[in-house]
Amino acid sequence: DQQVKQNSPSLSVQEGRISILNCDYTNSMFDYFLWYKKYPAEGPTFLISISSIKDKNEDGRFTVFLNKSAKHLSLHIVPSQPGDSAVYFCAASEGSSNTGKLIFGQGTTLQVKP
Amino acid sequence: GAVVSQHPSRVICKSGTSVKIECRSLDFQATTMFWYRQFPKQSLMLMATSNEGSKATYEQGVEKDKFLINHASLTLSTLTVTSAHPEDSSFYICSAREGQYNEKLFFGSGTQLSVL
Numbered sequence: 001d002q003q004v005k006q007n008s009p010s011l012s013v014q015e016g017r018i019s020i021l022n023c024d025y026t027n028s029m030f031d032y033f034l035w036y037k038k039y040p041a042e043g044p045t046f047l048i049s050i051s052s053i054k055d056k057n058e059d060g061r062f063t064v065f066l067n068k069s070a071k072h073l074s075l076h077i078v079p080s081q082p083g084d085s086a087v088y089f090c091a092a093s094e095g096s097s098n099t100g101k102l103i104f105g106q107g108t109t110l111q112v113k114p
Numbered sequence: 115g116a117v118v119s120q121h122p123s124r125v126i127c128k129s130g131t132s133v134k135i136e137c138r139s140l141d142f143q144a145t146t147m148f149w150y151r152q153f154p155k156q157s158l159m160l161m162a163t164s165n166e167g168s169k170a171t172y173e174q175g176v177e178k179d180k181f182l183i184n185h186a187s188l189t190l191s192t193l194t195v196t197s198a199h200p201e202d203s204s205f206y207i208c209s210a211r212e213g214q215y216n217e218k219l220f221f222g223s224g225t226q227l228s229v230l
Contacts, residue, residue, distance in 0.1 A: 002157070004157070009155065032216070034216055034217070036221075041123075041223060042223050043118065043120070043207060043209070043220070043221025043222050043223045043224060044158075044221045045220075045221070046216075046217050046218075046219065046220075049216070049217055089157070089158070091216075093216055098215050098216050098217070099214045099215060099216070100216075101148070101160055101163060102148075102160070102216060102219070103157075103160075104150075104157040104158040104159075105157055106155060106156055106157045107157065
C-alpha cells in the first residue's frame with residue numbers, strides 16, 4: 001500500500017519555465033514533508049521541507065506548497081535550469097515530528113531542456 | 115555538505131553466497147543509519163533502522179536473519195545479505211542522520227546487487 005505517491009514518472013520543461021512536481025499522500029497522520037533530489041550515481045540530497053502547520057515554504061527558486069485537505073503537496077521550481085534535471089522524491093515523515101522514518105514516493109524524473 | 119560513503123557501488127555474486135555492503139559517514143557521527151531497498155521505478159523502501167551499539171529495528175516483512183545489520187561505531191554500518199538469491203537482486207541504499215531531524219539525513223550513492 002503506497003502511502004506516498006508521485007503519479008508522474010517524468011516531466012520535461014523548457015529552461016526558464018516553471019517546473020511543477022506533484023505528490024499525494026494517504027495518511028492524514030503525516031505532518032512533515034521533504035523533497036529530495038537525486039542525480040545519477042549519487043544518493044538523494046535534501047532540497048526543501050514543509051511542516052503541516054504551514055501551507056508554503058520557499059527557498060530561492062524552490063517553493064513547496066501543502067494542501068492538507070487534499071493530502072497533496074507540490075514542488076515548484078522557477079525558473080527551471082538544465083542543472084535541475086534529476087529525479088525528485090517526496091517523502092513524508094512518519095510520527096509526530098520530523099524525526100520519524102521517511103516514507104518515499106516513487107520519484108519523478110525532471111528534464112529541463114536548454 | 116556531509117558525506118556518506120557506500121561501498122561497493124555494484125556487486126555481482128552467485129546464488130547462495132553472502133554479500134556485505136558498507137555505509138560510512140565521513141565527516142560526522144551518525145547515531146542513526148537507515149537501510150533502504152529500491153526496485154526499478156518504485157520508491158525507496160525502508161528495510162531497517164540502525165542505532166549505534168544496539169540491535170537494528172526491522173520493518174515488517176524484512177527478514178532479519180537474511181539481512182544482517184551491524185552498526186558498531188558512530189561512523190559505520192554494514193548490511194550483509196546472507197545466502198543471496200536472485201530475488202534479492204535490487205538497489206540498496208543507506209542513509210545516515212546527523213542529529214535528530216530529517217533535513218540532516220544524508221544518503222550514500224547506493225549498491226546495485228545482482229545475484230546470478
